[in-house]
Amino acid sequence: MIIYGSKLGQSPRLLAAGFVAVALAGCGGSGGGVAEPAGPTAEALKATCASLKGQTVEGVLITATNRIEAKTGVADAGMCQVLGTRAPFLDIEVTVPDNWSGRLYQQGGGGLDGRLASAVTLANGTLAAVHASVAQKGAIYAASNGGNRAAVPAQASPAVWIGGSADAQASATDYAYRALGTTVTFAKGIAKAFYAKVPTYTYFNGCSNGGRNAYTAAQRWPTEYNGIVSGCESMDMGGLITGMLNTAAKANTPADITPAQYADAYAKAVAVCDAPGTAVDGLADGYLANPGACTLTAAALQCGQPGASTDPALCLSAAQATTLSGLLGNLVLTSGATAYSKLNWTNFAPASAIQGVPALGVTSYGGLGGAFAFLATNDPRWFGAPPPSTAPAPNLTGYDFNVQYPIFTSGLQQAGADHDKAAIGAYVASGRKLLSWHDAGDPLISANDHMRNFSTMSNIARTLSPTDPRSNARMFIVPASTHGAGGNFTEIDWLTAIIDWVETNKAPDQLTYRFATGTTARSMPVCEAPKYPRYNGTGDINSASSFTCT
Secondary structure, eight states: OOOTTOSTTOOSGGGHHHHHHHHHHOOSOTTTTSOOOOOOOHHHHHHHHHHOTTOEETTEEEEEEEEEOOBTTTBSSOEEEEEEEETTTEEEEEEEETTOOSEEEEEOOOTTOOSOOOSEEEETTEEEEEOHHHHTTOOEEEEEOTTOOTTSGGGOTTGGGTTOOHHHHHHHHIIIIIHHHHHHHHHHHHHHHHHSSOOSEEEEEEETHHHHHHHHHHHHSGGGOSEEEEESOOSOHHHHHHHHHHHHTTTTSTTOOOHHHHHHHHHHHHHHHTOTTTOTTSOOSSOOSOGGGOOOOGGGGBTTSTTSOSSTTTSBOHHHHHHHHHHTSOEEOTTSOEEEOOOOSSOOHHHHOOOOGGGTTSOOHHHHHHHHHHHHHOOGGGSOOOTTOOOOOGGGTTOOHHHHHHHHHHHHHHHTOSOOHHHHHHHHHTTOEEEEEEETTOSSSOHHHHHHHHHHHHHHHHHHOSSOGGGTEEEEEESOSSTTTTOSTTTSOHHHHHHHHHHHOOOOSEEEEEEEETTEEEEEEEEETTOOEEEOSSSOTTSGGGEEEO
């Protein structure tokens, strides 16, 4: 296995051109040319499952193996769940089905990680569900806790990273990137233990921090993956954290906006931009399928303005209107460069909340922003006081995004927690596939910033290969106004889309988002950026077939 940039702080940028040259010569996938041996019997697979406990594979100690038999309506084949650990706090699950298709699927994390996203769901000790990659695609499933354990206070992030001990530094490095390489290497070692071959196709999928994981996999271990799905991330953590903390710094100041005010502002945006005859998405249904097209300004909601609430607890002061205007506008440095792109209209309240250290698993500007600011600077003063206090962290007093942007960008690159667009572009130029996506009204991470950085990466890929980058990388916009909506494969089938693209060269042009508003089941097109769904004017408003990407 070739690991690009595996040393902390090492950028894969210098290796990008060389990788493209090698990969273009043969990108059939890791193990694609290995001869297929006769498959092991069911009894042999059970024996292997039982024998692995206590063994060390690729540096990971196997602590437990669990044999799970097939169950009608849940899983057509039996499987072995392999659990392993590597010091200091990295835990990994690899689930191996008896009907292996030759695929490996790796699942990214979320938030500050700390938990294993298992492929297997049990209810009262009975098999209730199996991840689609295993049950429907016959893939080996792999996931990790990202190098920390949320259920063990002394081993949970971000507190475990503070103090400077060897374990603290190792856990932070695992979260930043190293856990991903250990997991894929271990999973391929387990595949060989069961089937005497490595996977023919390897896939990665993740949203939010899992989306960061996905881009990290592309840039650091490009030859290990054939197809990657990355959702609800920005491809620029330095800019993202700069923007998050710029808003978090307003907490407990006259510029802070209350949750009720955020909710009222969004309700007014929907009323104005989804009005009959003028709906920005062509349909007045109380749902903004294209929130970026809503041009209502924050100033219009300032107390005393005709469109503002008459309730003094809900209308915005001048300082509050400036805060909201900042969210709806680009964060521009004094140099004129954009550090972070605007967010679209949404209810910002859940994301804007300031969270103390014990609650940092909660997605918030102050919580996630403070954790990544620590990774960039090794300064714990970026963390606020524990709940119930909502006071901003000490370093947020007098916050200057012009000062912090280069510090965060440089520090996160050195920590291995940010992205190298040239290396991701090299992955794309090599012929491997990248499927990116974002919720249009994501209140936590800007869809516009993701699109801007995806475009930059695509332009880099264009300089590395004569092939149109769109042949290998596409970005889609989900018509939703929450963070992570559409991440479940029952909502949008990203899994089939990336498999079809890799294995049959069937590129995705449009997907379908299945969701509910209240008790009503709905579907809408998932359009390739920068297109959005627009109602045709006739037909079932709850059916994707009644909308056109435009």
